[in-house]
Amino acid sequence: MRQKPQASLWSGAIALAVATIYLIVLLGAERQAVIIALLIAGIAAVTAGAWLGLFTSVSASFADHEDALGASTIISALAVAAYFYDNHFVLLLVITVLLYSVATLGLNVQFGYAGVLNFAGASFFGIGAYTSAILNDYTAVPHLLVLLIGGLLAALAGSLLLLPVLRTRGHYAAVVTIAFALLFKTFLEVNDVLGGPQGMQVKGMKILGWSFNDNIEIGKLSLSFYMNYLVVSLLLLVGAFVMVRRLERSWIGLNLDALRLDETAANCFGLDVARWKITAFLIGNFLIGIAGALFGMVGGFVAPNNYTFADSLIFVSILLLGGIGNPWGLVIATIIVVVVPEKLQTIQEYRFLLYALMVIAVLLFRPQGLLPRPVRRYFPGWRPWAT
């Protein structure tokens, strides 16, 4: 058998560099006309690239050199951050992208792999955020530990839903999560300890005496305090990405796919369907909860209105747009969904309309999302051998 040669690293690296520069220009643009022109140019470039088949070699490059290109992506993110080192607004936007990506990765484990729809993503995100609020304000628990506890509490709260999710299938399970999202918001609003409808302040992060809410002074240079949070968020995303990737590329990922596609057949081949559904649901909520806990500290403020059913729908629409089951697609989709409405002030008020249109367009024209999930590759660059 002739082996397919390894794809070149360069096409992936060049695509990444172009995307990074484009993102920097877009994030730096101020005038609405310029931003609109940039967005149109971006869409045109991607469409033309797809027409010319440029992306085949890019995706082959990412498939074979995922580790090297993953590391390059981290450097790209740091380059974007470094370019906007004193720009609070842009850095907060980048942090939002990073943490929303972590949350949608969690949702992806639940829905993309195990097939468990979760329309309460924002609620679990909120559980993490409220955990930071309470623990940072009233206790001296170390803040990195608070992140972990936020994740664990989200997973724990999610286990309330396990029984109905396991007993019901498909749409019915989804309805249960919607009910949870509505209940959660009401619970926050009537609960005075949690600040009621006004919400509560969250103390900023502090690690070993290093306060995250102070600007960083290096000589004459003053970096935005958001740089602290950005580094931690990036580390969190990298960790979550690697774990979700490994999960997919393991027997567990195979189990989840098998039970999503055919529960009866999976059961006939010894799969413990309930065990794996529970595992996926808990891991997903854990990731969403950690992201929420950090996001609470970043924003410095939590309120019931930030964790509504509509916000959960944003998470789900990111999943649909990116390509269900494809972590790279999710990151790209998060960038689009978070950055575009923030930069396009003119459509801010219509953002939900925009999301709705986008989801409809995706479902109609590209139901697999921007980056459809490829067949499982257990190890990047691995080639089957002949016997």
Next chain:
Amino acid sequence: MGNMSDMVGALLEARSLSKHFGGVLALDELNLSVARDEIVGLIGPNGSGKTTFFNVITGIYSADAGQVRFDGADVTNASGRAVYQAGISRTFQHSRLSLPLSIFDNIMIGNHKRLNQGLWFNLVRRDDFRREFEEGYAAARALVEVFEPALADRLFEPIAGLAMIDRRRIEICRALIGAPKLLLLDEPSAGMTHEETAELMNDILLVRDRNKNLSIIIVEHEMGVIERITDRCVVLNFGRKIAEGPYRAVAADPQVQEAYLGAA
């Protein structure tokens, strides 16, 4: 054969197995046993309870009465998982492969009991996982090569692009990779031409020649297949056993002919 199987004990033994759906008796006090190394054909008109028998054995339905013993243990109403762990694998009448997944993935689903399912092993000990993955690849490839060497080079392509006969082959590979003691084949020839069916049966016989400890129950409408590969046949009608014996004997049985052709 009868004396032999009494001596070593039958591999599978169903006693007075009954299952009804509403007022319909799908299985009516069925007694059926399979000896080690035996290939048994399960035949009968549509709706006579053949697939129901498979579904009761593999935990999809639960029996209303009766007992099933397998390899010395009571597996009556055991879960699908437990039955698989005990050594029974099956294929389905309507192919139940996972179409978006690769050939390799589909086959490895059948290897579940031999794969390390630990979170730590799968997520962190990637070198050990890689070793197990490569062993799995070698085993899957070797198995597929018996059926169709051309498929062995396509293990990482999705099932969705395969022809019906290749899907059947992969479904049988999925059932065989876990080295079951008993294989239940539910109409493997459905949707295939005569030539394809003959080819597939050659493959099955070849696989059985390679591992002598495999018993098979095959549900099939192609009587040519039944005649060629079975040691013994059991004929069902309305959930009841109406005849049993070598194919030629049961085919000549007037009761069997009546069941198939209707009362004369």
